[in-house]
Amino acid sequence: MTAPLDPVPRPTGALALDTYDLTKRFGAFTALDHVSLKVRPGTVHALLGENGAGKSTLVKCVVGYQRAEEGAVLLDNKEHDIATPVVARDLGIGMVYQHFTVVPGMTVAENLLLARGHLPAVIDWKKERAALAEFMKTTPFKLDLDATPQELSAGQKQKLEILKQLLLKPRLLILDEPTSVLTPQEADEVLGLLRDRAHAGECSIVLITHKFREVTAYADDVSVLRKGKLVAAHRVDETTPQQLAAEMVGGEGDAKREFAAPQRAERERGEAMLQVKSLVVDGDRGQVAVAGLSVNVHAGEIVGIAGVSGNGQREFAEALVGQRRRVSGEVWVGTERFAATRAQNRRLKVRSLPEEPLRNACVGDMSVSDNIGLRSFDVAPASRLGWMRGRTLRERARKLIGEFGVKTRGELAQIRSLSGGNVQRAVLARELSDDAEVLIVSNPVFGLDFAAVAEIHQRLMDVRNRGGAVLLISEDLDELLALSDRIAVMSGGQVVHETDAHQADRNRLGAFMGGSAH
């Protein structure tokens, strides 16, 4: 290892974490209410809870990102005042956040080095690069050390976040939904690696997740938060997903939603609504990201685009919705050549939900109401003779907040104060409120709890059932298999395989995704 030697060797090994009566308020709202969590050293501890239950707030208090008003944080039974993330890091606590914290202008290698903190005055790049290359060999991820974060897909950025923490050899590692944008195979690899490190006594892991499969397969213990309170704690092998789901939502009835597949209406597929013909799009580094891609989506069908992140999906989605220049090729909606202008989107009812909606589809400092009104603020009834009608916008927002179950302290709250899942719901409320005819979605349930996943999947299915055309770009094969009528696999910027979803074979799809099938 090339890190400078510490004067006093740091203690190593897995930490025990206890929170005692932790209470955190935002104004009059209590986000954490006397939470006493117990994480045994050398274990993987899953933290479950619906969107807005307080999971992120709890761990942010442990890593010094937020300060609790009451209660205490204990490491190995000793109370610590963790006032800042730097204090947490020095105590051996690492955190992989739900949002990305990589520095955009720096390469993967620079980001990794920066994460290590305590850098020497002069960096011996040759040595550092060699050390990083060695380190990369010990992880399941392969990332180009010279790439910049703008060139990385959400999945790759997530991997970089995890790598940054692994490099620090934390004694307690907290991960806030680390697998949301990973393929099932990647998720298994990373969770397997983390569990092995925990069981070897190197670290303890706190894993915030919405996936019961991950809890049963990888966690030793599980705690459930509901509305800011810790409502249950179990050894994983002494509980069931049904019991956990019921504890999360506070009632048996709702818990069944997770296990309900979306209702697919029997219907003939109509004419081609969205046609992509030989589309070529460049990536951020000028490389060809989408290399002559063609795909059609018909009325009344969902076409799923599968693929390992970084195979041009992000650039494809951006080019479709007008956020990236198309080098050549054509996109048609119905009988019209489609340039994704605001007027066209409105007239042709083309709607989209990009990944990372807080960054890509919202103005964080603006209110929930204004964000919901972003598509319609300049058309009647919200605007009359050029005047925006705030009250109309707010009333409409309030109605949609209710309809889409957005948990917010009111339509005037800043959208960035909402939990991740609720931002997603707010954007969906905006995009789906007026019968979309063409819907382009990327990783739509990233970070959502099971009830929200089921609900949003049904909403996407409803667009299809009503005769809309849905293009669903997702790195989650289970999601694609559950929703799609057809699945196209994207690899190297092209569609390399297309199949009827009902006859699709997971392994075969996986082989095309990995580039090993012909």
Ligand SMILES: Nc1ncnc2c1ncn2[C@@H]1O[C@H](COP(=O)(O)OP(=O)(O)OP(=O)(O)O)[C@@H](O)[C@H]1O
């Ligand atoms: N900085 C803040 N200001 C005001 N309210 C906040 C702030 N941070 C969180 N909240 C509120 O606290 C509650 C808990 O949010 P938190 O992000 O901890 O939920 P979560 O369980 O992590 O949800 P998700 O699964 O959606 O990420 C939410 O109602 C949220 O709106």
